[in-house]
Amino acid sequence: MSGDMSNNPDAAALFHKTDSKVWDDKSAPVISDIDVQACWGRVNQRMRKDIGDAAWRHWIKPLRISGVQDGTLTLEADSTLARERVSSQYVDRLRVISSAEFGNVSPAIRHVEVRLAAGHQRTRPNQPHRLSEQRASSQATDLGKKPAAGDILMAGLDPRYTFANFVVGKPNELAFAVARRTAESEKVAFNPLFLYGGVGLGKTHLMHAIAWHIRQQSPSRKVLYLSAEKFMYRFVRALRFRDTMSFKEQFRSVDVLMIDDVQFISGKDSTQEEFFHTFNALVEDGRQVIISADKSPTDLEGLEERLRSRLGWGMVADIHPADYELRLGILQAKAEQAPVQIPDKVLEFMAHRIVSNVRELEGALNRILAHAMLVGREITIESAAELLADLLRASSRQVSVDSIQKRVAAHYDVRVSEMFSARRARNIARPRQVAMYLAKNLTSLSYPDIGRQFGGRDHTTVMHAVKTIESLSKNDGQLAEDVQLLKSILSS
Ligand code: ADP
Ligand code: MG
Numbered sequence: 001m002s003g004d005m006s007n008n009p010d011a012a013a014l015f016h017k018t019d020s021k022v023w024d025d026k027s028a029p030v031i032s033d034i035d036v037q038a039c040w041g042r043v044n045q046r047m048r049k050d051i052g053d054a055a056w057r058h059w060i061k062p063l064r065i066s067g068v069q070d071g072t073l074t075l076e077a078d079s080t081l082a083r084e085r086v087s088s089q090y091v092d093r094l095r096v097i098s099s100a101e102f103g104n105v106s107p108a109i110r111h112v113e114v115r116l117a118a119g120h121q122r123t124r125p126n127q128p129h130r131l132s133e134q135r136a137s138s139q140a141t142d143l144g145k146k147p148a149a150g151d152i153l154m155a156g157l158d159p160r161y162t163f164a165n166f167v168v169g170k171p172n173e174l175a176f177a178v179a180r181r182t183a184e185s186e187k188v189a190f191n192p193l194f195l196y197g198g199v200g201l202g203k204t205h206l207m208h209a210i211a212w213h214i215r216q217q218s219p220s221r222k223v224l225y226l227s228a229e230k231f232m233y234r235f236v237r238a239l240r241f242r243d244t245m246s247f248k249e250q251f252r253s254v255d256v257l258m259i260d261d262v263q264f265i266s267g268k269d270s271t272q273e274e275f276f277h278t279f280n281a282l283v284e285d286g287r288q289v290i291i292s293a294d295k296s297p298t299d300l301e302g303l304e305e306r307l308r309s310r311l312g313w314g315m316v317a318d319i320h321p322a323d324y325e326l327r328l329g330i331l332q333a334k335a336e337q338a339p340v341q342i343p344d345k346v347l348e349f350m351a352h353r354i355v356s357n358v359r360e361l362e363g364a365l366n367r368i369l370a371h372a373m374l375v376g377r378e379i380t381i382e383s384a385a386e387l388l389a390d391l392l393r394a395s396s397r398q399v400s401v402d403s404i405q406k407r408v409a410a411h412y413d414v415r416v417s418e419m420f421s422a423r424r425a426r427n428i429a430r431p432r433q434v435a436m437y438l439a440k441n442l443t444s445l446s447y448p449d450i451g452r453q454f455g456g457r458d459h460t461t462v463m464h465a466v467k468t469i470e471s472l473s474k475n476d477g478q479l480a481e482d483v484q485l486l487k488s489i490l491s492s
Contacts, residue, residue, distance in 0.1 A: 038159035040065050042101045043094065050093060059086055060094075064117065071110040073098050076117040087114045103339050157225060161208035167333050169326030171446065172202060175317040179206040182290065183213035190315030192279070192289040196296050197319030198444070200357030203292040206319075207258050210290060214256060221255040228264040232271045239270075251278045258290040262311075266302030276307045289314075299467075320446035322358055327351040330358060334365055340372045346384045353392050355444055364388050399442040399490050401453045407490055408435040411482065420455030433465035434483060440466050442490055 048056040059082060067074040073094075077083040086094075091112050099109040163183070168176045175195050182189045195203050211225045226234075238247035251257065257278070265271045282289050293300055297312035322330065328351035335342045346368070354361050371387055372379050385392065405419040412431035419432055432454065439450045440462065447459035454462070473480035 036065060036068060036102075038162065039098075039102045041159040043097050046097045046101070047090070047093065050097075051090065059090060063114070066115065066117075068102065068109070071108060072113055073102065073109045073111070074113045074115060077114050078117055080116060083114045083116050103337070108339070157208045157211055158205075159212075161205040162212050163209045165333075166202065166205055166209060167326065167330045169322065169329055171320035171322055171326055172197075175202075175206060175319045178315050178317045179210050180213075182288065183210040184217070186218065188286055188288045191283050192291050192311060192314045194297060194311055194314060194316045195290070195292045195319065196294065196316070198294060198321060198357065200359030201319045201321060202358060203319060204260055207260055207290060207292055211256075211258065222253065223256040223258070224251070224254040225258040225260070227260045228262045228275075231259055231275065232265055232268060235271050235274050248278070252281050252285075254282070254287065256288040256290065257282055258292075260292050262291050262293045263295065263300055266300060269304075272304055272307060276304070276310070279307075279310065320448075321355070321444040322361075323449075324351055327354070327358075327361055330361060331365055334362065335369075338365075338369050340369060342368060342372065342379055346379050346381055349381045349384060350388070354388070357444070360391060364391055399438075401439050401443060401445065401450065404438045404442065404490060405435050405454075407486060408432075408438065411486060422455070433469055434479075434486070436462050436465040437469035437483065438486060438490065442487065 044056070044060060047060045051060070062078055062082065063075045063086065065073070066076045075086070075094075077086055091114065095109065095112045098112060102109050163176075163180060166172075166176060175197070178190060178193060179195065182193050195206060197203055207225060211223050214221055214223050235244075235247060238244045259275070262275075265275055279289055291311060295301075296316060296318065297303075297308050300308055300311075303311075328347060331347045331351055332344075335347060342365075350361070350364055350368075354364050367387055368379055368384055371383075406416055408431050409416040409419060412427075412434075414428055414431050418428045419435055421428070423429070436450055436454060439445060439453070440447070443450075445453075447462045450462045451457040451459045469479070469483065473483055
């Protein structure tokens with residue numbers, strides 16, 4: 001971890017310098033600095049919420065971790081006063097929060113000790129050892145003085161959203177690989193990197209992971225992450241206060257700009273315009289731009305054509321809904337870090353039944369965990385089913401492709417087998433396209449999955465079908481009505 005962050009008021013909440021030798025102790029489990037930093041960052045966030053900003057700034061923020069060992073978290077304070085105040089007033093709360101937040105990376109924390117930092121004025125021995133030599137020498141001078149603007153703007157990043165915590169499977173392997181590559185390469189890899197996929201599938205997670213990685217690997221690179229909504233909000237505010245110059249400057253001075261959920265700026269013309277210019281300025285200047293959205297650039301509606309096409313210039317990677325294996329993998333990874341054990345059978349049951357998205361899967365697991373901790377009894381499939389009844393109901397309302405095919409065939413009076421056949425006559429191809437469109441809209445299956453269920457068709461055929469039905473139904477009232485009717489029958 002580089003040294004410059006401790007100068008920055010907000011970033012310091014997430015990162016404190018650690019004394020690396022502590023983690024090298026042979027008897028201690030190997031805990032990476034990053035994990036510890038991430039946990040400490042969360043402890044800080046919760047403390048800040050609990051005790052209020054002023055007290056947090058004064059007493060908690062200046063603390064540094066000096067070790068985590070054998071269930072004791074040792075912190076260093078810079079003065080006797082600080083040490084006493086923290087020990088008398090905040091130590092219990094710190095212990096409770098830390099034992100929860102460090103649960104993932106170390107044995108439960110049972111004590112928190114606050115020590116007076118020994119000679120904290122002395123220059124720190126652990127200057128950024130992770131920096132490569134040349135970087136260290138060229139930046140050593142300004143690292144100490146100037147907090148990078150990006151730090152402040154990264155304060156909203158979730159410390160849990162790292163590459164290490166991202167479970168990779170078929171549906172997200174491309175997105176993961178390009179995100180990683182983008183994060184790792186010093187030069188601009190793909191510009192822009194465009195990640196898209198449905199809600200709750202890990203777009204934000206991957207973006208934060210890129211930011212954390214860059215922050216750690218090249219602390220001098222300015223990374224700015226924000227949601228498109230925030231971008232818009234800031235822009236509108238800048239307009240109101242006639243301060244667009246500094247707005248522009250702020251954005252155009254970063255090395256890596258990440259805008260999450262860019263679909264939010266569709267239809268907002270002046271924001272789009274500004275975004276387009278910022279985007280161009282950065283790309284032309286060789287800075288990395290990373291975008292996420294819920295749809296591919298071509299499918300984003302309400303976006304100006306030139307922006308849409310520009311967004312698709314670099315690398316476009318989609319995240320598909322998690323399949324069973326990935327769902328199970330994610331549950332296992334998360335359950336492994338939990339303080340109580342959940343039987344494999346229960347995890348398998350959940351992976352089978354909760355298919356909507358990863359966020360919901362996580363929510364379900366948390367519910368199970370909370371219950372297990374509370375009652376202290378082993379969770380069974382029956383008790384899980386009971387606890388998750390509402391989620392399971394929602395999932396079982398999921399329509400199957402099979403039922404879509406049957407319904408559509410009946411509606412258009414064609415044989416169900418035509419859904420899989422290779423025949424292309426209009427009177428058969430159109431109903432088939434309608435069925436594909438409905439499959440995309442009413443299930444969480446990916447294009448390739450749907451293609452397979454329609455006689456092994458290619459995913460591009462399905463994409464084409466979806467687009468065709470979308471655009472045709474704008475002008476064809478009969479078709480639009482058919483689709484609407486089928487939709488409501490199928491999802492009732
Ligand atoms: P999105 O931005 O696509 O709506 P998020 O990135 O917010 O989705 O992900 C929702 C939740 O699911 C987050 O808590 C995230 O950590 C988790 N998640 C999503 N994909 C994965 C994955 N592959 N491995 C681990 N956690 C994941
Ligand atoms: Mg998101």
